[in-house]
Amino acid sequence: MGIDKKLVSGIIRSTILGLFLTLSIGVKANAMTIVLDPGHGGYGTSGAGAIYPPYMEKSVNLSIASQLKSELEAAGIKTYMTRTSDSEAPSLEQRAAYAKSVNADLLISLHMNSSGAHDKFGSEVWTSMYGSYYSTGASLGSSVLSQLTGLGFSSKGVKTKLGNSGDYYGIIRYGAAQGVPTVIIEHCFMDNAYDRSILDAKGTGALAHADAAGIINFVNSVGGAGASLPKSSPVVLAEGATSTGNTAGAAVNPTVKANTGAGGSSASVSVTFPKDAAGNIIYTDPQGNKGTYTPAQWNQLLSNWTYTGKPEYFIRQQRVSDLDKMCGKS
């Protein structure tokens, strides 16, 4: 963390030396910027995450992050980390705010999974439910998962999870609130014999290398290390949202992107819904009925979108009468 002294001196120099240098420095300032978040952290075993000797999750996450940072930097991607030691324990809000402070294009939180019965295995990526935060996260996530499966892990897919205040996972919720697309990579289950055999044999370096390849492929698909991602409006958090859940954030983009392939993992479809002159979204159901929804109502419908683990339930297939009920119109 801290000020990029090179950049600051570059800006001062460019101001003195004139327009040409300003332009060349400007390209650098707008280059792809990624913040890696090694999950958990804290003194001793506090904030350790999962512990399965000799692995302690916070240390494994940090080890992957450090190696990944080197690989991304070697590919020309500006890379920062939310923590650089295992004793640091920034809050999830601080991690997201840090990503915003360095104008990050992506916040990538690195984790290792575990389950009570030790019977779960495979890699998964979690992303935001909202508009372009979803599409960016889904695209980045699939790219990373395709590399992790190359190591022998099975892919559990890119997923979203709904909580009482929008996205269930804090780092994703706070990331979107800062306007930074955020994903969680759960590399594998440290407590599962099959996943563990791969981790033991190949080491954290292999995980970092797979992440790097997936991230670099994604970055190349959106213009390369010299380009930054178009920024989206931050998702507004509903403060103090409680109980009955499914609280809407601000309306983002009336686009729904969902997996439609077998197992929910292959093809994806993007549909942009028309709007009327007042900015309300016009939806036509398969029966030909039309419904008109304010951005707030539409967002409430999107936030009711729960991941089922099956080919996703596409909002396009919903009847207007059901959508009206879901957003309290009837």
Ligand SMILES: [Zn+2]
């Ligand atoms: Zn974790």
